[in-house]
Amino acid sequence: MSSVATGVSSGLSGIVGPGNLEADPVQLSAFRIGTSVPKAIVRPGSNQEIAEILRLAAVEKLALVPVGARTKLGMNIPVHRYDLALDIVRLDRVVAYDPDDLTLSVEPGISLEKLACVLAEHRQFLPLAAPYLKRATLGGTIASGVDSPLRQLYGTARDYLLGLEFVAGEGQIVKSGGRVVKNVSGYDLHKLMIGSLGSLGVITKVNFRTFPVPQSTRAFIAFFDSAEGAVEMRQRVAQSPLRPLTMEILSPHGAELLSGQVAAQIEPGQSPADALANGRWAFTAGYAGTERVVERYERELRQMAGAADSVSFGEKAAIVALGRMREFIPIALESSPATVIMKISVLPARMAELLCEAESIAARSDLRWAAMARGVGVIYVALLPVARNEETRATVVRAIQELFKTCEDRAGNIAVPWCPVEWVRWLPEQKTNGVELELMRKLKRAFDPAGIFAPDPLASGR
């Protein structure tokens, strides 16, 4: 791996200052994506500096990746080249916070945890309870498109992101949306940035709507012998007047994972472990409100659970339980040497079929597996092989192919966002229709004509 040319290096150092340009091999390896390691790390301090870096990159034909806290570099992010890591950690200021207007404008490098502290001072929060909460940056969370258990009630980032400023491929600083809660002026370019993995631009400012913290959060769990039982419970709640914050279904091993040692390290706290790890499917709901309200939730959820065993948690335990569900992905990744995580979305009523199929595919392949299904119809299936070798690869890839087939038969969407790097090339093709894929490719070219943003979310296997 060659280093950046001297001319480029001095150009970059001229833009950001020598202290913000790094080429130390140990540092560089911490920015690895798949098998690619960048030649340099550059840490700009403003949108103008980013614009200059991008213009230089276009001239020098460098490919770069915008990077935050690096929590999601292990995702399956196809990169065609990787010359520069554009580290946005220095951009971590709160630009404007108007608690009375419930709006906030911040730079992308702020961590979700720090953001939560800023908002908590005014008893507000951002319902983006995304994985790696303690370290992840807001910009990285948006760019990676990860979702949160709270989407049950609050939706995803696309529902409360009001606007973005970003630097597009030719170094032009662009904004879309605004800072007010209702706005239809211009195209919603910021929606394209969500989940684009930094392939369209570098986010430099994020405007979103904030929400009042709900009072006293509680949680409820009911246990079922099958996935069907848990999904039926979900259907009953969805058809009731209740509006829970979260609704998640955990496979038996999923529940065990969340009460195990790895989970306790990632999200410490008194966990309702005994209640969880009992070999059955778990339906969980989080809800909040006044005493009268949470009592009603508890009463009606119990009624809906019928004969199934159920437990409700007080606030402290509920927050730990919700935190562990939020961290399902890192917990699963830490629980096997070769974790593969698939994200499947289907109509909510079809979740039972998919979970049952996943269960039998895993059983046939003799694979350890865990699933967490969100009430809105999103299922994370983690395959947890005991070893990372050719033999397990063959088994896992077969299982993935079967799941793709199962999912397609049920009009669902499936992707493999996490997978051992050397297995990526074995992943099945994503079935995006030709016309839509071509539109996406043209959009990429509109944002980034010279192709300086390395990530390619449109590559097959994603």
Add this chain to the structure above:
Amino acid sequence: MDSRLLHDLKRLLGADGVLHEPADLLLYEYDGSVEVARPDCVVFPRNTSDVVEIVRLANRHRVPLVGRGAGTGLSGGALAREGGIITSFARMNRILEVDVENQRARVQPGVVNADLSLAVAHAGLHFAPDPSSQKACTIGGNVSENSGGPHTLAYGVTTNHVLALEAVLPTGELVHLGSSAVDSPGYDLLGVFVGSEGTFGLVTEITVRLTRLPETVETLLAIYDSIDDATETVAEITARGITPAACEMMDGWTIRAVEEYVHAGFPLDAAAILLIEVDGLREVAEAEAEIVADVCQLHHARSVRVARDAAERDLLWKGRKNAFGAVGRISPSYYTQDGVIPRTKLPATLRRVGEIGRKYNLAIGNVFHAGDGNLHPIILFDERNQQQFRDAVRAADEIIEYCVEVGGSITGEHGVGMEKDRLMPLLFSEADLDLMKRVRSVFNPEGLLNPGKIFPTSKGCGEIYVRPQSPVAAPPA
């Protein structure tokens, strides 16, 4: 218009599927805004393949093409600014599928907004976006404009409720964006398409999310002797951590216009009223209604009334949703604006609107979505008085400029269309607009679909860009 094109269109759609006589086109010169533009013909496809064929014909003859729902839009979005073919979706008005279990519906674009909610009410569901024109406006139009409405404060706007679209691109290609399952792979084409004001494609099928009707709804009417007291109430409700389902305000002038028309029981001598709705679980709605009532009292509401039943609630809402119709009765013409401001800037902005009205000697009423800071100043003018019309446009521009100055936007829910295109530079730089144009070109490379919209044309500011018209019956959002 080319007679061969007309002939081909008639062959495709039948003689009754094409309008081209000047008298027939008159209606299609207008929407709910003050804009006017005449199409060369109007066509009525029955299905998606008709739409594909229409697009191909328009392409072959290099004729502009514009989609149109009910024509209730408020920014000229569905007008043929550069002539050409208007594609009316009046005949594509079927609800194709209702999936109660998964809370989804698949509809054709010409389905009237309120009809969908009516059709699923038996299952305890509704389609949440509720523009004031919901009894007439179509879901296809809602998708194009990303329409809002009073209840979007808590429930979100159209984009939050659309899961998938089928659309015909101006190239004639059929695309499927999003899916009935959430989270599709790749870039969020659906997200950027909704609200693109008919410049990306003609929508032929829409899959929407249906929302459960709340168990309890509490509607409060608070009456004030001072506008400031009303706006401060709104700020404090937010500060108490309550997001009402709706929070609407009307000033004294509008109250009087509405009351004469609707008889909703609004007091004629009030300076302002707030119509506030909280909903959800019984325990939640009741508790929030109590807090809201307390906050209103604290800010010197003269009285706070809670609607006792659905009939009384409907009457209060009728007063609100017919406000624009009521104004139409008392003024020869009116011009509705759609600026957005941060909620906390409400008192100052309303004062500024008053000053601007006095400056131009124009009556300006205010009826708006106070909860999300979306203003709808109604400027009255007489279309026969050209000077007054020019003043009305200037007054509107000054209001919008002030909204932007305090951190707001030029449009909250009506769209840019051909009405506010020249105001876009207030919000967006050349680089912003350039990238947006590139994105438009991805979908609409030749610019034949809905040309002359959203982006500033070469016309200079201050130039008169519209002709006045008589007030229209369709009430805005």
